[in-house]
Amino acid sequence: MYVIAYDVGTTGVKCCLFSLSAGQRIKLVAGELADYDLYVLENGGVEQDPYQWWQAMCDTTGVLLKRTGIPKEEIRGISFCAQMQAVVLVDQDGQPVRNAMSYMDNRGKKQMEQGLQRGLKVMGMNVRKLLRSVMISGAVSASVKDPLWKYKWVQENEPEVFARVHKWLDVKDYLVCRATGSFVMSRDSAFATLLYDTRRGREGFSREICSMMGVDMAHLPEICECSDQAGAVTEKAAEELGLAAGTPVFSGGGDASLIGVGAGAVAAGATHIYMGTSGWVSTVVEKQRLDVSSMIASIVGADPKRFNCFAELETAGKCLEWARDHIGLDELGIFKEKKFAYEDSESRQKNIYGYIMEKISDVPAGSNGVLFTPWLHGNRCPFEDPDARGMFFNLGIETTAPDMIHAVIEGVCLHLKWQLRAMEKHTKTSETIRFAGGGALAQLTCRILADVLGRRVETVDNPQNAGAVGAAAVMAVGLNVISSIEEIEQMIPVNGVYEPRPENTAVYEELFEVFQELYKKNRRNFGRMNKRS
Template sequence: MSYLIGIDLGTSSVKAIVMDVEGDVIAHAQESYSIQVPEIGYAEQSPNVWWSATVNVLRTILEKEHVDPALIGGIGLSGQMHGLVLVDHKGEVVRPAIIWSDQRSKTQVEKINQLIQQEQVIDSMMNSVSTGFAISSLLWVKENEPENYAKAATILLPKDYIRYRLTGELAVEVTDASSTLAFDVAKRKWATSLINKLGIKENLFPPCYEPYEVAGEITTCAAEETGLQKGIPVVFGGGDQFMQAVGNGIVFPGIVSSNIGTGGQIAVMAEKPVYDPQLRTNTFCHIHPDTWNIQGSSLNSGLSLSWLKSNVLRANDFQTLTKMAETIAPGSEGLIFLPYLTGERTPHLDPNAKGIFFGLTLKHRDDHLVRAVMEGVTYSLRDSLEIIESLGIHANRVIASGGGAKSRLWLQIQADIFNKPVYTTKTNEEACVGAAIIAGVGVGIYPSLEEACKKLISFHSEIVEPIRENVEIYSHYYELFKELYKRNRDLFVFV
């Protein structure tokens, strides 16, 4: 029997699974790491730390179930999006990676977005640039660290660095490349005109391929470090949002994905490259040449609950928080949380946005804080859902994934705030599974992505339906949630 490996390089940890061709996960491992904050608003990670953690989880999954490396038929990758990895001519890392939640490039974002408007290339770019995107981070490096910019020979996305260490090949694929915002999303190629007008070296941008193409093979060096066998094919894979979609079986148009991880995303597959005229959402290339992903992103989803757990309540685990929140009625008795702890992307594109607890009174307890955070995160995702539906893209159900799919309470909050039934798959570690499925398609084990998902992905029988009374309560507080940002927006810059 052949096995497939899926690797997901996340923001807080790297995970890997071994999956058989019937979709059964036989081994899983995870290793955590932290975000470095050298200055307020900065967010960096070391690619070498990523690699070390990846080596450890690969060795663990092979040894845990005594998997014969000779039976591994293919490896696929998933990873946190937008981050900038710079390597020199020897393939060595030039500086720590600037990741998606970094806020330092505000000046560069303004410059790039003005250029996009001036050049009238919105129909090909389909996005505005935000802080934390690779192109704005790269321009920041060029303008603030010229010595590092001069050393750089190639830019990569986070997971692409791991694939480089596995195969020795420097390349990217379209889903992650389109999230750099140095990409012509409509034509699925680098936006060389924009790159040149920004004065950035065009040769920094490596060849770009489709997610299911084979990128290379495990090298002798990588085999010695990881315990894998030399010559195993490695498939490109994609950004974590896309691999989670595959792991949830969302490879057809018209299904909304609600992912609550460190960040959060509302996304839907589309067969046409449509975009929000106000550029509040993102349109990225999806897993097939004729598909696109319309996505709204929240920077502070699971991150908000993690912050509350660790920095405010000093709780031991998330299960404790969920039990606390279950004691509180929908609406948190008037307590509303704005989850903008590191600024916000959709719908505000505001790196200065701040978090707020609004409506505190003497009756509120720790339990209210927890539920208000869970609700506030979901309100922020509803912002994205409403924009997507305004584009004429409608779906009558939501598939939840990430940490927000592991809590029955949070599933109900999503159903009530979105006013849509919420489904969950039986898949654990959706991004890893998606990466493994992509690998299977790439090496020919499965005839197509659609056939693979039909075969391998199944749903839980319980469907979480919206509760009418809760929908009404949340509709009221959602309007207040939106007003809170509007009325405080001008004050955030002074904090």
Template sequence: MSEYVLAADFGTSSLKLGLFNEKLEKKYTAPGRYLYKTFSKKIGWVEQDPREWWITFKKAVRDVMKKYGVKKEEIVSINVGAHMGLVCIDKNGKPLRPSILFFDQRSVGQCEKLSQKVCDEEVFKICGNRISTVQTVTQIMWLKENEPEVYEKTFKFMIAPGYIAYLLTGESSYDWTHASWSLLFDIRKREWSEKMFNLFNISMEKFPETMPSYKVLGNLTQNAAKEIGLCPGTPVMVGGSDTPLAALAENVVDKNRALITAGSVSSVITCTDVPNFSSTLLNRCHVVPDRWLMQGAMNAHSNVFEWLIRELYLKEGESLSSEIFEKVEDEIKHSPVGSNNLIFLPYLAGERSPIWDPYARGVIFGLSFHHSRGDIMRALYEGTAYAARHNLEVIESLGAKIDSFRIVGGGVKSRIWNQIKADILGKKIVVGKNSADGSMLGSAILAAYGVGWIKSLFEIKLDDESVTVFLPRTRVWQKYTKLFELYKSLYLS
């Protein structure tokens, strides 16, 4: 009988789910696209329905099992990775409201109030992070002020992977990778901080126990097994955040190893074994023991690309196709390095690292009648890479010595964008065999570890014979360095 681990990756807009064998080869992927709606009742709000995640997950599991004739007895372990979405459940495990996602901006006012009342340095010393809308505590404080009945009725606050794992096992948990971004967690001791709960006047009883991602949380219950069509008793891992899981998949598990995520939003990440952090970055526990990730998190990447495509290329009712994507890339090829002196500040939704300004807005600087659509699109590609370099400067100022980046996410499909990143960062960019599905592979690695297929999370062997490498070009890097200084000055002017 064959054996597989089931790995799920809940991205910001869709679910990827796959079955992997003991060699961590992806044998089967759930067919079709498993989308869930993202909605915004007000400007700056970003929400999803947790119940839709569960419906999507159940369908994907049944679809992949049926399509490939896999027997339920062949699934030996389950892991769920996901984005950061706050879930409020009642005593019956039912969501009380839609999930608030990590890039939701509604708690800007709470952040400003907290910064006036609370010592930022004290918070940073314990939590390793600054007060911002990303941090769960600011969203909870918004709930206390604006939806007090929801706060009072909340039995447990959870994050997306913990919620799905709870439905699978009946056990509640809050993994370290997400707890790191709560401002209620001591990032060095890896435990809830009673001092922070008291400081923010939040009830600790409303939070599950914190746990490492690599721990087995529990076993599949009878009811959950019936719903998804698997065997009761199947081990389920605690799970974790999609970004650390992608880092695990690319073997970014030791100091000076680095990763770029290229999805709807983007991050520049490096691993460290010493929790020496900068408050201009987002810092968190890794999914592996005794490691942390320093993350320059940006609000813009493919989301801005898709917006520009809609505005500049698509007719009403038309959707992005491979033909249109090829046309866009061809026009970008005909735009020179520097986009004919066009600079794009990609702050359409404000910005996180390193400027931390929710009120920042996008700028296309230097636009004139002689510029083409291709120039504007190339300027966008370059602008997101400048933002990455801005964060890299902070990371390297802390002593990190990075000579190359692994890269993951849907954005790796653009060879032009990859080369632009290499040229602007001045670093080698490596696209691996599984780069497009990094978080799902990382999820599979944790599931395999839980069932004993892997003895150490520090010894993941990559298939480096199948990589594509983009090397920085010295003269191009020199030109981009001058334009990068202009890019930074535009925000300040």
């Protein structure tokens, strides 16, 4: 049977057509890409236009069906994997009342101070609110980028807009609403609001936390499972999408939930690392763990019986994209030799990055003494600091562009190592790491990650589509192709293995200490340099 999964990322959507069969691997038949805007504002705001998400979804669906020749009636379901912790506020008709506020939006500093940092405090937070939030949800809205403070920012700064709000949705939940007319939110999206009660038998939005934080519970939608059918494509949506009216729409999940599923890291204790625009380290656990000081929490995932111990890096692959655009690319010859050699956006990206990897492949471990910090838009874990920024350390007159770009990849991997070390204080991680995201397409990045971590790294087919594969996998559960999330591992085989090279691991272990000190010794200066009104 055929299904369509939409991978809704930070800067674009990929529409993927999959074939599902019991006992067989999930097969990617074809995919289409479309980009949309990301608006970075001077006050710390980061926004997107939800109508662009929908238009990109419609455009890619139409092109995909036309190119493959698959009749729309043969599509047995659609689902989503999407960026998380955005705030999409909609009216009674499901129309956005303002632009969506991205997970990267950090303008709610004042609201967080008012809501969490007044009164008797411990670790900088109100004792009562901290303890009750942790007891109820296993987490607390301790980051300025958490959705609660975006919601409160709109309430305080845009009261006329706020008065029109009917429901608070996340990215893929808005798209489900647009396709079906249903206001629903999967459990992982609900947990990501940090207003969710995770205690056994009490799962759902917490009235106590909402009251404590000043959230109107009427704004919160119904909750469903990732594998549940949330509705069916309406006549209007069918006309716009080019699908058959009545096509089942499955809720799907957030990227933090489904990329691990798509990478086959679903067993208890399995650890995966993701390197896309953002990045993270995640381990499947049986019980919730929380480390407020390191900003590591156990989040609700696609499997209702387990959690994902999760540490996030705001900018991972985005750092390499920045390096591509801003560090001496003419020196590498990209503009002169390669710029016009591509047929579409996906092949263009592959060719550009493949060419970069070729040009930096001879740079030794340690990038000839250059270190890079990947905090281009602040950082969450293992330290929360929206003022932290990227830097190159130890540049010399002999430093080259390849050295610097190689250092960018190493810097991302060193930060992921820092997160992995912080996670291991509370839970056991797996000796073999599944690696997913666009970063896993490059053998050089895979080797650097294995060397930096000192662990075996495994990749799967189409690692850049792991989120879409995860969305297809939960549809397989919803369509009764398989009976549970645990069976997915057999449908996603390994296709690449990278062993750490001891001589390189030794170099990175020494550099790791310096890397950590770069933040500790510059924390105050970041605050001085990046003051916001």
